[in-house]
Each structure stands twice: as structure tokens, then as C-alpha cells.
Amino acid sequence: MGQILPFTKQVLKNLFSEPATTQYPFVQREYPERTRGHVDINKDQCILCGMCMRSCPPGAIKVDRAAKTWTINRFDCIQCGYCTEKCPKKCLSITPGYQEPGPEKFNYSVEVPYEPPKPAAKPAAATAPAGGTKPEA
Amino acid sequence: MGNRSIVPYGPQHPVLPEPIHLDLVLEDEKVLAAIPSIGFIHRGLESLTGKKDFNEMVYVAERICGICSFMHGMSYCMALEDIMNVEVPRRADYLRTIWAEMSRLHSHLLWLGLLADGFGFESLFMHSWRLREKILDMFEASTGGRVIFSVNTIGGVLKDMPNDMLKDFVRQLDDMEKEIRETTSIFLDDYTVKSRLVDVGIITGEDAIRRGAVGPMMRASGINVDMRKNGYAAYNDIDFEVITSNKCDSYARCEVRIGELFQSIDIIRQCVAKIPDTEINTKVTGMPNGESFIRVEQPRGEAFYHVRANGTKFLDRFRVRTPTFANIPALTQTLQGCQYGDVPLLVLTIDPCISCTER
Numbered sequence: 001m002g003q004i005l006p007f008t009k010q011v012l013k014n015l016f017s018e019p020a021t022t023q024y025p026f027v028q029r030e031y032p033e034r035t036r037g038h039v040d041i042n043k044d045q046c047i048l049c050g051m052c053m054r055s056c057p058p059g060a061i062k063v064d065r066a067a068k069t070w071t072i073n074r075f076d077c078i079q080c081g082y083c084t085e086k087c088p089k090k091c092l093s094i095t096p097g098y099q100e101p102g103p104e105k106f107n108y109s110v111e112v113p114y115e116p117p118k119p120a121a122k123p124a125a126a127t128a129p130a131g132g133t134k135p136e137a
Numbered sequence: 138m139g140n141r142s143i144v145p146y147g148p149q150h151p152v153l154p155e156p157i158h159l160d161l162v163l164e165d166e167k168v169l170a171a172i173p174s175i176g177f178i179h180r181g182l183e184s185l186t187g188k189k190d191f192n193e194m195v196y197v198a199e200r201i202c203g204i205c206s207f208m209h210g211m212s213y214c215m216a217l218e219d220i221m222n223v224e225v226p227r228r229a230d231y232l233r234t235i236w237a238e239m240s241r242l243h244s245h246l247l248w249l250g251l252l253a254d255g256f257g258f259e260s261l262f263m264h265s266w267r268l269r270e271k272i273l274d275m276f277e278a279s280t281g282g283r284v285i286f287s288v289n290t291i292g293g294v295l296k297d298m299p300n301d302m303l304k305d306f307v308r309q310l311d312d313m314e315k316e317i318r319e320t321t322s323i324f325l326d327d328y329t330v331k332s333r334l335v336d337v338g339i340i341t342g343e344d345a346i347r348r349g350a351v352g353p354m355m356r357a358s359g360i361n362v363d364m365r366k367n368g369y370a371a372y373n374d375i376d377f378e379v380i381t382s383n384k385c386d387s388y389a390r391c392e393v394r395i396g397e398l399f400q401s402i403d404i405i406r407q408c409v410a411k412i413p414d415t416e417i418n419t420k421v422t423g424m425p426n427g428e429s430f431i432r433v434e435q436p437r438g439e440a441f442y443h444v445r446a447n448g449t450k451f452l453d454r455f456r457v458r459t460p461t462f463a464n465i466p467a468l469t470q471t472l473q474g475c476q477y478g479d480v481p482l483l484v485l486t487i488d489p490c491i492s493c494t495e496r
Contacts, residue, residue: 032274034277036282057196082192
């Protein structure tokens with residue numbers, strides 16, 4: 001009390017300072033590098049073990065060994081990062097960039113070029129498959 | 138004897154971000170009694186323990202609340218670490234303390250904004266939330282999430298904050314402290330704000346104890362109770378005084394929370410000065426078997442965790458009592474005898490988090 005127009009200082013400060021908000025569609029926000037936006041896969045390293053599928057809390061990831069696909073429903077994904085913790089090959093990572101909204105939930109699928117090692121009975125005679133992809137045990 | 142009527146308040150009400158229903162028994166404009174009913178957004182947390190294993194439950198526990206999400210994750214992890222006899226590395230304890238105090242900062246700033254909005258002071262609401270935004274940016278830079286951080290794990294934390302980042306945060310908080318002081322001085326000194334808060338919703342210390350209030354609600358009635366003094370995480374290394382006020386009214390609750398803002402900044406500063414360079418998590422193997430009770434001080438008050446495990450990957454029991462649930466009886470006490478126009482304000486002064494309450 002006893003102050004005359006106590007808000008004057010704030011009003012003047014607001015008048016001559018930059019807005020606290022950004023003009024979003026014209027000025028894109030820069031995300032810090034740790035931002036958990038979406039799960040990315042390095043498909044060359046994936047061994048289709050399915051650990052991510054079994055650990056995913058909302059069940060957003062599907063790994064199909066027969067069809068050799070790694071599928072994620074990004075609308076179900078909660079970006080918790082548990083799959084990246086569990087992945088034995090560390091081929092999953094969480095990178096910036098959020099899933100954009102859409103009219104329906106769709107799956108994002110990746111073909112994994114993994115060749116499972118042949119269950120060769122004699123290890124001495126086993127030879128590496130001559131395919132273009134590198135086999136990983 | 139005036140006219141008696143019962144006015145339903147909520148579950149949808151402009152001042153309530155989340156649904157709670159109160160039946161207000163009015164005599165003219167005076168509230169005689171308030172009868173709360175909850176359960177509109179019950180999510181069946183405990184039944185999830187049968188579907189998600191104890192590691193996945195960390196992420197479920199975090200989602201109990203959007204504001205104190207970090208502390209829910211932390212208390213759940215602390216409970217399981219207690220059951221599994223895991224020694225958490227000291228650096229993880231410090232990191233948890235820093236994130237917990239940052240959560241308190243952002244929660245209290247959010248509450249100040251909501252309070253300002255509740256009594257119709259729009260620009261003050263905007264300023265409080267502008268300050269809060271900087272804390273959220275710090276969270277995003279350090280954990281990757283703005284609201285849900287997912288950095289807790291059983292045995293420590295998943296992400297480290299490099300010392301440079303910590304120093305940068307402290308520098309930012311130093312700058313923010315001045316701005317917070319400027320904004321909060323309006324809450325404490327402005328007569329328009331005071332006219333809405335002073336002597337409104339009085340609850341005495343005895344009443345607060347009898348009704349089992351927790352957190353700032355209790356401390357604003359002059360009762361010195363703060364779970365942080367029990368020394369979980371790194372709080373036993375930190376020097377801080379519990380902030381209390383003897384005024385017992387809404388103004389006191391505002392005052393206590395504002396005091397805690399500066400206290401949190403101070404705790405973060407102390408943590409950054411003392412943080413040791415150790416590992417950030419220990420490897421945990423095996424299944425939990427046993428029972429644990431954990432009490433932590435969340436921004437809204439004491440949260441209580443009870444976890445019982447039976448040696449399998451699914452937990453036996455998982456009960457959470459959140460601070461808002463404990464504060465609802467105290468709320469009904471403050472509502473008795475108040476003016477109808479003060480009801481929204483009084484509901485806000487307990488800092489309601491209904492999603493927390495109903496789990």
C-alpha cells in the first residue's frame with residue numbers, strides 16, 4: 001500500500017522486452033539433444049531378438065522374426081526409453097522429433113536385413129553365409 | 138435462518154483442471170458443509186501390477202501424476218531398492234534430489250499461477266507460468282522430457298547431468314531467483330491479492346493434525362513436519378530449515394510455498410556444490426521379495442508408498458496414498474463457514490491433484 005501505480009515498472013519492462021513466446025510456425029523450436037521425441041532403429045544392427053517387444057510397457061513394438069520386420073506404433077509409444085535400455089545390441093535410440101498428430105494410428109515398419117546364423121551342427125564346417133549382410137551371432 | 142440449498146460444485150468447473158465433486162450445503166451465501174466425492178478418473182493402478190512387471194511399473198508409477206511425476210518414480214524405485222537391499226550410488230541420490238527440488242519449483246510456480254488465475258489475476262498467472270517454463274526447459278535439457286522424465290530406475294538413475302550442465306542450471310536459477318522474487322512479492326504484498334487470501338479458510342494446527350493434513354497445508358498451520366527431514370536421497374547432507382507459518386489462512390499457504398521456492402533453489406545450489414563423482418546406478422539382479430513403506434515429501438505434501446513383492450516379477454500389493462487425498466478432509470474443514478465465492482480459491486489452496494488422488 002502507499003505505492004502509486006505499483007505495476008508501472010512491470011508494464012514498462014513488458015513493453016520494451018522481447019515476448020516470452022515464439023511465433024511457432026515461423027520460428028521452429030530447437031530441441032535439446034536429449035529430447036525424447038521418438039524411437040529410432042539402426043536396422044543393420046538389429047538381431048530381431050524381441051527384447052524391445054517384451055519390455056515395452058504399452059506394447060507399442062512388434063518384432064516379427066519370420067517376416068523380418070520391426071514395427072512400432074508411434075501413437076502408442078510413451079517415449080519411456082525402456083526398449084533402448086533393454087536392447088542387447090543398442091540399436092534402438094531415442095532422438096528428437098515428435099510424432100506428428102494424424103487422423104488415425106498407423107504403424108511404422110522397418111525391414112531388418114538380419115540373417116540368423118544357420119543352426120549348423122558342426123561348428124568346424126560352418127561357413128559364413130555369402131549374402132551381402134553381415135551375420136551377427 | 139436463511140435459505141438452505143445444496144449446490145453441486147464440479148466435477149466440471151472452470152477453476153478445476155481435474156474432476157472432483159463437492160456438494161456444498163449453503164445457507165444464503167455461506168457454506169455450512171462440503172461433502173466431497175471422488176472417483177471420476179480412477180485408473181486401477183493396483184490391478185496393473187498383475188500385468189506389468191516390477192521394472193515396467195517404474196514407468197507406470199511415474200504416470201500417477203503429471204506434476205510430481207519424478208517423485209512418484211523416485212519413491213517407487215526407493216521402495217524396491219529397500220526391498221532388494223540395493224545401495225544407490227551417492228551421485229544418483231544427489232541427482233534425484235536435484236530433480237526432485239526442480240519438480241518442487243515447477244509445481245509451486247504452477248500452483249501460484251493457478252491461484253492467481255483462481256482469483257482472477259490473469260497477468261500474474263502468465264508471469265508465474267513464464268517462470269515455470271524455464272524449469273521445464275531445464276528438465277528437457279537434462280532428462281529429455283518436459284513432464285515425464287523416465288530417468289529413474291531401480292538402483293539409481295539412467296541419465297547423468299555433467300557438472301558443466303549443473304553449473305549452468307545454477308546460474309540460470311540465480312537469474313530466475315530475482316525474477317521469482319519480483320513476481321512473488323506481488324502475491325505477498327499486493328493488497329488485491331491480500332484481500333482474497335488473508336483470513337480466508339483458516340485451519341488451526343490442532344485441526345490440521347486431527348484431519349491428517351500434510352505438506353504446505355500443515356506447515357501453514359504452524360506444524361513443523363517435512364518428510365525431507367527424514368533424510369532420504371541426499372537430504373541428510375543438505376542444510377535446510379522447514380518453512381512454517383502461524384497464520385493458518387490461505388495467505389499462509391501461499392507464503393509457505395513461496396518460501397519453499399527459494400529453499401528449493403538453495404537446496405539445488407548445495408547439491409551442486411557437494412555432488413560426488415561416482416557411478417549413477419548399480420546393477421540390480423534377482424526378483425524382489427519383501428515389503429517396504431516409503432514416505433517422501435512431494436510438492437503437495439507427504440506421499441506414502443507401500444509395496445509388497447512375493448519373489449516373482451509381478452508385485453503383490455502396490456498402494457499409494459497421495460498428498461491431495463490426505464488433504465481433502467482438511468479442505469472440507471476450511472470450507473465450513475466460508476463464503477461461496479471463496480470456494481474455488483480454497484479448493485486451490487490445497488493444491489489439488491485429482492489424478493494423483495484417484496490413481
